[in-house]
Amino acid sequence: MKKIFLLLSIVSVFGLTACSNDDDRVDQDTFPETFETKPITFLENTPGVSQVVIPLVPKILASDVVLVYRLSGVNNLGNDIWEPIPTSYDLPQGRLNYNFDFSVDDVVVYLNTNFSFSLRPDFTASQIFKIALVPGFVAKDLKSNDYNVVMSALENAKVKGNIKIETIK
Template identity: 60%
Template sequence: MKKIFLLLSIVSVFGLTSCNNDDNGNYTDYDTYPEVFEVDNVNFVASGNYQALVPLNPKIYSSDVVLVYRLSGTNQLGNDIWEPIPTTYNLPQGQLNYNFDFSQDEVVIYLDATFDPIERQDFSLNQVFRIVLVPGWVAQNLDSNNYDVVMSALKNQKGAVQIEKLN
């Protein structure tokens, strides 16, 4: 009988400490991990309404935040430069805007311009984007305009951030 009581006591201790849920109803989700997807060869053309649809599989949680960055070039050391979306360019042809929206199952990236965007193929063809999924509790105090800060914050939460290529 003592052995059964001891066994039940040990199982109870582990069972009751498996989650963090305080008396105030605050719950910390420790199993949602940030993810980063890279989408290359994105072409914004008239037949696609100058937009790119990226499905999210599996769907994200409603509390997650989606950030999108565009590869805008490289620095003098050859490192990639990622600029946050939305962003606007004032070009000789007119104004060009990248924007996005998201739901739990997809991200849509838009290219809008006051001129035909195909005139600037350096902005409309073969673009590369990174879609960063951030748990809401991480994103609360995050400077999302700085790609390096975002990646450092995600690395601190997960240990290492894998970048998955999508086509």
């Protein structure tokens, strides 16, 4: 009986040491990614209202967070300036708002104004957006209004390598 107990004890010790604790592993299902759209022109189907649907391929996880930035210009050094959405402008022609929502399938960017789009093509035509897909565990303490802070946080997360930047087709 003692020999059987000793044999079971030895097998148990080896069996338990072969198990691994993967609590510290990196989640390989979710990875940070940014997409830069081609220029988008908002069409005014209803006065002052338009939306653009941008599909997410592949779909994201329900726990992921999506952040959207609009290319608002270029600084003195020639670097792009990205402003966070939602954002609003009080222009001489009236008020203009960019907003967005997202699901696991797509991102929808909305443009609302109280004036005709034709009065401000600098805000309605050839707009470029950058969409950042952020894993939920990275986004929980993230200040998303600063594009550079978001990109640094994604890089520091070291989730599945470097950030991948693609143009959505």
